[in-house]
Amino acid sequence: MTNALLNTVVEAAHTAGSLIDRRPTTRPQGMDALRAALRTNDDAVTDVLRPALTAALPGSGWNTDEHGEGPMPGGDWWVIDPMGGNLNAVHGMPDWNIGISLVRDGQPVLAVVHAPVAGETFTAIAGAGAWLNGVPVSAATTTDLSAALTGTGQARPSRDPAHARRVGDAVAAMMERALYVRVSVPVSHQLTQVAAGRMDVHWQFDNLRSHIAPVLIARESGATVTDLDGKPWDITSSGYVAAAPGVHAAALDALRTVR
Structure with missing residues (x-):
């Protein structure tokens, strides 16, 4: 390349x-x-x-x-x-x-x-x-999830009640552990903030092709990017967590009940 x-x-x-x-x-x-x-x-x-x-x-x-x-x-x-x-x-x-x-x-x-x-x-x-x-750019060096800026957002339009409850439950779960949870679009904006070290965690239950560019940018910045089970992310993963290495495990744990 x-x-x-x-x-x-x-x-x-x-x-x-x-x-x-x-x-x-x-x-x-x-x-x-x-x-x-x-x-x-x-x-x-x-x-x-x-x-x-x-x-x-x-x-x-x-x-x-x-x-x-x-x-x-x-x-x-x-x-x-x-x-x-x-x-x-x-x-x-x-x-x-x-x-x-x-x-x-x-x-x-x-x-x-x-x-x-x-x-x-x-x-x-x-x-x-x-x-x-x-x-x-490089991912943040944060090591304490209670001091972390985190976020998610609507990857695609959906009014499915089960999906909405899952997203809401995940936001609530993260709010109990993290300093702040941002819910916004576009997904690419949050992922690039993780890459720049301005945010610490971004998670998604969807892994769409529109996410490929910002996920690669986050990964190349040194962020840890895995699926929701902790396996390395690829374009076929069902969802993902992109986070500063020092808080990635804690972020996964915070979402364990809603994976």
Whole structure:
């Protein structure tokens, strides 16, 4: 994996992000208008990214199923989350970003998460570390969960009562042990905060393809990333905990009753 390819991906993400960042925001009045606004943003970003990335890596596949999960075919695949936190962007809030990962034969090898409003671009190459705006980042050195900033969020829209209760029970369980629990989207925002050492723990009961880029960034920063049973994370894991190494075991233990 080359830095030249990473630079091409970063440039494409910046181009797409500036397009969205300049758009006026008007809060939609109903669900139809909201869905239309979300599609418009996703399409605008995809229209910039797809030609740039597929040209940079001829023969590569393309995947924008941000809620997809499970194994992927062999070969090179660009996995895109065009607008992480799209709902925030549509409502004029700053917490949104563009996520790009390259998966090679089922393994993530490159990641970019670009947050235009914050002016932050997180990058990673497998085995070579993680960076924020070109400066290396590392996970926090926190060793006490009672002093830890933790979080989760809604990986995909769901009104399933059992799922809602599970998430609520997990938040309550973590609130009993951690200093603070943040429940927000996008997932990629929290994971990059773990990578930067600003947050200590992020957990999810879903492991979607849109999470691949920020999970790789967190892992390359030195965060411990496992599934909910403590086994090493991969793209087929059913869920995960990404945490500062010193609090990862305690975070897993806090969630033991709701795994």
